[in-house]
Amino acid sequence: MNAKRILALLFAVLMVAGCLAACGETKPATTDPVDGTQAATGAQTTFVPWSAEDIADLGANIQKEAAGNKVTLKVWQPEAAQDVFKAQVADFKEIFKDYAEIEIEVAIQGEGDAGANVLSDPNTAADVFGFASDQIMKLAKPGALANVMFPNEVTSMNTPASVEAATYEGNLVAYPEVGDNSYFLCYDKRDITADQAKSLEAILEACKANNKRFIMNTGDGYFACMFLFTGGLETMGLEEDGETQKFNDYDIDQVTASVKAFADLFKTYKANFESNQTSAVVDGFKNGTTSAGVIGSWDVASAKAALGENAGFAILPTININGTDTPIKNMFGYKFIGVNSQTKFPYTAQALAYYLSNEECQQERAEQLEWGPSNINVANSDFVTNNESMSAILAQATNSVPQTIIVGTFWDPCAALGTYITESSNDFSEANVKAEVEKCINNILDL
Amino acid sequence: MIKSYKLRRGLANTFIYILLAVLGLIWIFPLVWLVLHSFRINPAGGDPATMVDHLFPHLDEYGINNYVELFTKTDFLRWFGNTFIIAVVCCIISTLSVLVVAYAFSRLRFKARKPLINVGMIMGMFPGFMTMIALYYILKMMGLDQTLLGLILCYSAGSGLGYLVMKGYLDTIPHALDEAATIDGANQFQVFWKIILPMAKPMVIYQILTSFISPWCDFILVRLIMQDNVNNYTVSRGLWMWTEQEYKAQGYFRFFLAGSVVVSIPITALFLYMQKYYVEGVTAGGVKG
Secondary structure, eight states: OHHHHHHHHHHHHHHHHHHHHHHHOOSOOTTOBOOTHHHHHOOSOOOOOSOHHHHHHHHHHHHHHHTTSOEEEEEEEOGGGHHHHHHHHHHHHHHTTTTOOEEEEEEEOOHHHHHHHHHHOTTTSOSEEEEEGGGHHHHHTTTOBOOOSOHHHHHHHBOHHHHHHTEETTEEOSEEEEEEESEEEEEETTTSOTTGGGBHHHHHHHHHHHTOEEEEOTTSHHHHHHHHHTTTOOEEEEOTTSSSEEEOOOOHHHHHHHHHHHHHHHHHTTTTEEEOOHHHHHHHHHTTOEEEEEEEGGGHHHHHHHHGGGEEEESOOEEEETTEEEEOOEEEEEEEEEEBTTOSOHHHHHHHHHHHTSHHHHHHHHHHHOOOOOBHHHHTSHHHHTOHHHHHHHHHGGGEEEOOSOOGGGHHHHHHHHHHHHOTTSOOOHHHHHHHHHHHHHHHHHO | OOOOHHHHHHHHHHHHHHHHHHHHHHHHHHHHHHHHHHTBOOTTSSOOOSSOSOSSOOGGGBOSHHHHHHHHHSSHHHHHHHHHHHHHHHHHHHHHHHHHHHHHHHHOOOTTHHHHHHHHHHHHHSOGGGGHHHHHHHHHHTTOTTSHHHHHHHHHTTGGGGOHHHHHHHHTSOHHHHHHHHHTTOOHHHIIIIIIHHHTHHHHHHHHHHHHHHHHHOOHHHHHHHTTOGGGOOHHHHHHHTTSHHHHHTTTHHHHHHHHHHHHHHHHHHHHHHHHHHHHHHHHHHSOO
């Protein structure tokens, strides 16, 4: 009977401990609604992207949809950005406080899964959410995104490429929020000079000299498509059937030459080349085994932490294809703010999305979070042009294929091609490579 | 040919033990790796690398920083508390309901007993997540989605259907005991509470253990029901969140490792404490006859 008593005691203790563990932690919870006090912290005047008349118009609509009740909205943004967005949301409430009582909750949701979670239950999903541009087709096709209410303003303020990427079947369906969701070159300035960083051959040669590695993720279609794009292939949206990927008029021999150039180069430097995730590049910087690599804009902060002032950033280098130094072309994505088409308060949600994507908010996020802007003025601001990593990746945008309407079958064949060319035991004769490239393109079209 | 039986046996045993040791090492290695790397820090300061090229952390790389930050910088403690509450409540509800169902089927004779046993068996064969879409919409209609209560309901509501092993065990307890108690004036509840329950202790422990563990391991239901309510996540859902791109880029992998080790502590502790009952329980249920 003693054992029973001990058991009971054990459970009681564990239970109490559990309660304490759950209740004790009352630190400001991550999904707490933003309280109005935060807005008061800024004695400076809140930035207002509308004229007084526009505010009156919008306010009237907000008042109407509130119908005397509280307007409640939910915003999804990743964890790292929570504080910034909470402050910005508080500013937004300040603008319309005379028209309706607005309560806005900022909840944690990574941009990668936002689209899937909106589709799985639009009712409980956020009204206004950040997502990556590759999800635009998935969201827009079933009508999960509401059309942008201020298309002219958004179009004139943001880079043409980001606006194009946010357009589906002629309608602007999302507010560009970030203009640099892509990847570029990062290198250790102690091993590689800025001049060497301009060509892939020189980078690999420097890695060989330092007995260190160059890392890029060839086993992922998002990165491997650069082998095809550098050879002149581009995606052009969909064929008329609405399902098949459409390409430009590419020259198969040129594409083959590009893929072969990469394959030969990686084979020559196989001891110094590694295919791995972008986080491995940062790890390599940390433990001093890597001189350079292709990293994503999301890795910039950790790369800077690892290398300090030795961190160098540049656009992707050139590669010598049949004697010509060709700049490597990549896939360039954006991040958007979408408005859930099932929101109960469309006017407030649209106004909020517009507010969060405006110049001032993008500037704040560029400065506090290093989120590269899609807004033209912010992109030309001193802060961004003087920031090595941000200006490098924005420069990369000029030589890239926008990641807009890409079919789901695009990625795996590209990844397979990437894996093929990094297997140094393969025989990269022209005929073999051409066959692989054709197989890849056919798989994208047919699968 | 070796003549000596002793030598032959010795050789055979040596070979077998080496083989077993190697197999054991292979099996335990991922766990050892997990524990070792959960203590890996960056001796130069800052976050440690997500992946390193050496299997065992270097001597200067050990530290408890990951654990300290796991509890101070992340939501882990909250998730741990959530999971613990769910586990304890589910454990109580499902153990009771399994006991009651098994007792009824084993000891009482009523009209629909056989059909009910069959229906219960068949229903128990459907995995719980088959109905998850329906569950989600029903919970949402009741306003219980994204709540701990909703999750507790999902985990424990159907647990009575797992009565089979328990009934098998109760069947082995002689009916003469019940009859004797009845003659002495005990009613049905007293028979259950004072006679059967103490005798079924090993099986009760087994039930407690299995139902306590399931909320720690389940991922499917909690992912569906909790959606974006990070405050109500359980450990498995929370740890999964840390494997997303955004968190990986921020070096959350070290918290993932440390968190995985911490999760194993309550389960291991309970197991160690109840081990002797547990072994009794499993074997006792097995040798029916």
